[in-house]
C-alpha cells in the first residue's frame with residue numbers, strides 16, 4: 625500500500641534524528657543534557673572525563689549535569705529499530721539488529737545481570 629511505503633520513507637528520514645553524534649548509530653539508552661542535545665548514555669559518559677561539554681554544540685557545563693533518560697526518544701528508537709529490522713528482513717538487505725536496552729535502576733545502581741544456564 626502506498627501509505628505504508630510512505631511511512632517507511634519518513635521513518636528513514638528519522639534515522640538522522642535518532643543517531644548519536646558520537647557513535648553514529650541509533651541511540652542506546654538516550655539521555656538529554658541541559659543544552660537539549662541527546663546522546664547515548666555510555667557515549668556521553670565516555671567523553672566526560674575532566675570537563676563536561678556537549679560534544680555537539682560545545683556548550684560547557686561547569687559541573688556534571690544530571691543525565692535525564694529521554695524516555696520518549698528511547699521509545700521512538702526502539703520502535704524505529706524494530707521497524708527497520710522488519711523492513712530489512714522484508715528486503716533482506718541486512719540482518720536484523722535489534723538493540724537491546726536494559727534499564728534497571730537507572731542512575732542509581734548497576735544493571736542487574738541475568739545469568740541463564
Ligand SMILES: [Zn+2]
Nearest residue numbers: 644647664667
Ligand atoms: Zn552513541
Ligand SMILES: [Zn+2]
Nearest residue numbers: 659661678681
Ligand atoms: Zn548541545
